[in-house]
Amino acid sequence: MRSVRKIANMTTDFNGKVIKKYLCEGCGNEVTVIRAKMLFGPKKGEWFEGKKGCDCEVYEIVRKEQEQAKAARLKRIFDENSLINPALKEATFENFEPNEFGQALQKAKRYVEEFDLGKPKNLFFQGSFGTGKSHLSFSIAKALQEKGYSTIFISTPKLLTKIRTTYGKSEMNEEQIINALADADLVVFDDIGAEGEISGWPIQKLFEVIDQRAGKHNIYTTNLSSSEFEVSKDLRRIFSRMMMDAEPIIMNGTDFRKKQFLKKVKENV
Ligand SMILES: [Zn+2]
Incomplete structure (x- = not known):
């Protein structure tokens, strides 16, 4: 100074x-x-x-500059390492609509409020397709980023595609993402099991990635039921990691996108 x-x-x-x-x-x-x-x-x-x-004014300017630099760094970590389906990019707590899941919304908001690096906690969203699990997890990641934490949102099928296509080639990007996943304050692993793979090298790699996140904050979402995780050793290992220190949030219900679509069809008849 x-x-x-x-x-x-x-x-x-x-x-x-x-x-x-x-x-x-x-x-x-x-x-x-x-x-x-x-x-x-x-x-x-x-x-x-x-x-x-x-020097108060100067310190204030420096403090603001440091704050802006930190916010920009957190956004860059998120943008450069996240793998997101475009439809999710605008998701927030405010535009979460399925009101049958008001309780899930409250739990998600509470997770953000109570977030504490010293007390790692996992959330496990389980339930049928299109109920808003990804929407809520994405909103949590964004809200925590705004609170000053480094967060990354990973579409697990996209991560597996990346692992599969860059395997054997020395592609920086995959290594960069996996290193960033180890360091982040929170990682969302979205849609685990949706890729349809039950074993093999990419699934083992996914287990390693999840395993190295033990003792940190993670959010998992899946359409698979607990018994569907029993079909292979690799899935079972992933399931058991996901259960560690995790609060389950069950969201079974009507596919929200389908409901919206049917509503539109009805209006246009
Ligand atoms: Zn002063």
Whole structure:
């Protein structure tokens, strides 16, 4: 902060009569209040009072700049590493509509409020297709990013495609994503099981990725029922990791998109 102080003193460097000195509560500096005459400008000759030594304004500028830089960094982590279906990108708590899942919405909001890096907790959204599990998880990731946490949202089928297509090739992007997944404060693994694979190298890789997130905050969503996770050893291992320190949120119901569509059809008859 030494260079900052130097700039502050330069901008307030003037000579005059010292009226008082005090310690600023904001920056801790000794501040000198001076009374002096304007030497130039339209108010030339007029008396004014000025403070010398207080760096509060400069610290405030630096603080704001650091805050903006942090927000930009968190957004970049999210944008560069997330794998998202375009339909989800506008999802927020405010535009979550299925009111039969009001309780799920409340739990999701509470997760954001109570988020604490020292107390890792997982959410496990399980239920039928199109009930808003991804919508709520995406909203959580975005809300936490706004609160200053690094978050990443992963469509698990897309991650597996990436792992499969870059396997053996030294593609930076996959490695970058997997490293970022290990570091993030929260990772959402959306739509686990939707890729239809029950075993093999990509599923084992997925297990590794999930396993290295143990002891951190994670959110999982799946359409698979608990018994469907029993069909292979690899899926069973993933299921058991997902259950660790997890609060289940069950969302079974009508496909919301289908309901919207049928409503539109009815209106147009
Ligand atoms: Zn000050």
